[in-house]
Amino acid sequence: MKILLSSAALILSAAPLYAQQFTGGELGFEYNQFVDDDSINGTNYHLGAEMAFNRSFSIAANVQNLDFEGDDTSATLHGIYHLNETSSLGVFVAGNGDEQTSFGFEGGTELWKGDIGGYIGQVDVDGETAVIFGLSSNTPIGANFSVFSDLDFVADDDVAVSTQELGVEYNITGGADIFAQVGQAEVFTDFGSDAETYVGIGARIQFGAARGTTFEAR
Template identity: 40%
Template sequence: MINRAVPVAILLAALPFSASAQGVTGGDLGIEYNAPLDGSDFGGTTYSGGLEYGFMRTFSMSVNAAAYKPDNISTTATNVTLHGTYQLSSIASVGGFYGYDSIEDEGAHLFGIEGGTEFMGGDVGGYIGRVEDEGTILGFDGSYDLRSGFSVIGNVDLIDIDDARLAQASIGAEYQMAAGPQFYTQIGRISGEFDGDSDAVGFFTIGAKVAFGAARGTTFDNRSVFEVLPGF
């Protein structure tokens, strides 16, 4: 399943030269699979893609879309996120986002602020926003380059809505090919509280992403409730 990203990388290799002349600074396509560590059936696959368009040198607009397909459940959730990004410098960006989650004719609006920068040899980013008028969503992520294309990656995300709280934390490794896609794997834990009851489960993730354009992808990713619930 991950190997599908390889021919996509070859197909997109010719795009940056013609696309960047039109203002497109980057884009990406990805596929990811998540599964719980307790042996249950509640895993799932995420398909994602994004495109970013630059205005002048300091401002850009981007759109990210994703489809979340749980295992053994005949439904698919989706998210579309729009970003407006201001480049503070060559290493730091801030912006705002608007996202829309939908599943089985039900939907939720998300909006908030986000930012990212290089720090001590790595990349760090974060966001905070509202889910409708009912709760808060926030998260942090980071990566640190090692050598020969390998990096350490990690993230923490939290949703707090009414009487429910969900938190996810994971850490892993990423490998960026010299010319082609990047592959990654993570292991993490998701915990939840609802009406005084709590539960937690470990999970693992494996995925691949291919990026193109001068910016090598989009500045920010999807902002979604489903991103905090990987495959569940």
């Protein structure tokens, strides 16, 4: 994990030194709070940068800090192949310490003036293995507004956890994107399921020729 974080930091710090290869980056934060218990909340700060070798291949790094009933910093490294100007495939490896490491495949494409993406992979937590899966979409609904949705799912032999989010994003012309969302976290076991609803707000600034990174943190 130390190697992963060091590699991510190296990519992020090297971006200004190799401006001719730097394609895009992102800086943002997010705050979420459960509806039924306002004492449970969390913040997420994230930073990402992408550098291109040529028009087809690039690498990217994301670092995020999640403070939700405990502070957790994680890093994701991506190897990306751009099929064309609108579609990309990638592989990723991510970790937040000695306890958790994940890896898998990801992809995304523009569709109907918006974009869709997804990933599938495996996470190892304290020697236990689980499958991870996710889908996301973003669709413009006006000059500066868009609607986005996210689904994330993780499951092992005993338990499964899913989160679904739906939100609206507003782009300040020439500036940041701000958003509000509502989500649901649900846990499934052999004894039934339990769901909690949460709401959130956030903002991000995308920069560079590509306006951000191809893929996000995992």
